[in-house]
Amino acid sequence: MYYRTHNCSELRLDNVGQNVVLSGWIDKIRTHGQISFIDLRDRFGKTQLVLNLDDCDVSDDLKKEYVIRVEGIVAKKEVANENLETGEIEVKVSQLKIINKALALPIDENASDEMRLKYRYIDLRKKENMDKIVFRYNVIKHVREYFDKNGFIEIETPMLVKPTPEGARDYVVPSRVNPGKFYALPQSPQLYKQISMIAGADRYFQVARCLRDEDLRADRQPEHTQFDFEMSFVNSDEIREFAEGLMKSVVLKFKGIKVDDFKTFSYEEAMERYGCDKPDLRFDLELINFSEILKNTGFGVFDDAQTIYGLAVEKDFSRKEIDALTEVVKIYKAKGLAYVKVSDGNFDGGVSKFLNEDIKNKIIEKSKIKNGTIFFVADKKKVARTSMGELRNKIGLDLGLKDPDKFKFCWVKDFPLFSYNDEEEKWEPEHHMFSMPKEEFVEDFEKRPGEVLGDLWDLVLNGTELASGSIRITSPDLQKRIMKFVGFPEDEAMEKFGFLLNAYNYGAPVHGGMGLGADRIIALLLGTNDIREVIAYPKNKNAQCPMDGSPANIYKKQYEELFIKSTNNE
């Protein structure tokens, strides 16, 4: 016996009169006494079956989601159903076999996220959900082909790697044959792709799974997929040019949109204008630096502050709205949100009583609005900028300026190489410690770590960080100095990263590359921020899978084999 001659989206008027076999799920049954209409469904579509009990024996009741095999004749419908691809025909069933029965489904289209994850295999039966997984496949296929056309080869790097002390927490895997030792699951193929350059691979890419044991967000999962690549003998402009071409090609193919050339900001410029290292360029609303204008108002909060940043919005916000926005800036450590209302150039409310005419004129001149509300945060530079940047995002969202059909990319480059960790009282790499400092800092970066810029950059789309990249350090000496500076003296560096440092002693090309967040790219192409929708089997916020129940306990025997002390009594 065979199960089908066609899938459920194939039959057309041309097939009328043919005897066909179809298999699939019962999507819906409409019974009219002796005659029943069944929508038979598979991944490809639906076909209406007509079941006349005079012509066909059915021994058992049919119910939704039963899997059946039918044989029958294709017939033209008198009135076509325009909602179905196969709507011009139907299949008059002569034989029907129940392949498997189904219980009533525990979820429907209204079910909560948790239930949907628990019954993901049922959730994915919905066409719009499976379509996202199919869409994902097509994007990945396109990206692979793009790399291939440009001379890249895909190299699979190991999933069991050496644990490293920096960056995100590792998922660790105990080694049975090496008692007491552990592998880590890779946070990224970083070191392997660099070594592949030394091996002469020249242009590497990988659709790579990356795993991190950190807290989750809507756009963060414990395992995610990156379009990871590395190129030899290129400078950073060439790498960005390649990645820009790739992203343009993806957006053109899957959204039909020809995006503009990507704007480029330095990190400092992005922070100054947008208060954010991943600016959403779908709307303007740039920050305004009022530090000079407002430094001598006589208003203590302003006069004592290092900097004052503002945002001028052509909208009259209510007291309640302003209170809500104040809560937003407070999350980002601002102590408060000052404001003035402007109508026809006249100031009213908020802090306007502290401002003299001269200052008011300067504010109007700089903010370029005559009516609306001007917000201020007076604080340390970093706090004032980031809280205003988040306020900008919030207002952009509230005012409906974040159009999901727009695709505004930009590059943010020249990131600081180091940032200071107040808690641990030491300098840390801003991205990772294999990124090259810009040339002018190589000689004496140890003396002025706060100023050092790296040849490293991010790719941003609509306010989301899609990718990071850098030119790598290829000099073993410089690499050792950087490691030493961020807390790995030479003996420790050799122990943790000796394999990498050693490799660079044997002739390394100049190289650099990027890792592009595949899940985020695919999600944004589909107009959502939630990457779980484009991952077939995602985890919930507690990094659990409600479907299979992972993570789970292991057996006592496994603890013994792995030389690990059990924390429970099983």
Add this chain to the structure above:
RNA sequence: GCCUUGGUAGUGUAGCUGGUUAUCAUGAAGCCCUGUCGAGGCUUCGACUCGGGUUCGAAUCCCGGCCAGGGCGCCA
């Protein structure tokens, strides 16, 4: 670790200024129906997250736990 929002039939919800037979839709079970395609009609079934408190009386108010969503920290 912290902040915040929520938890009512299988699913999604109303009620939540204290007293209801706890609303509606969907679903499930059964019946009717030979042209439906969001089928229709009738009947039935099914729920207040857990613990404590206030009260004559708690789905409703208070406290705590558990669970889930969003965020901060964290995450190149």
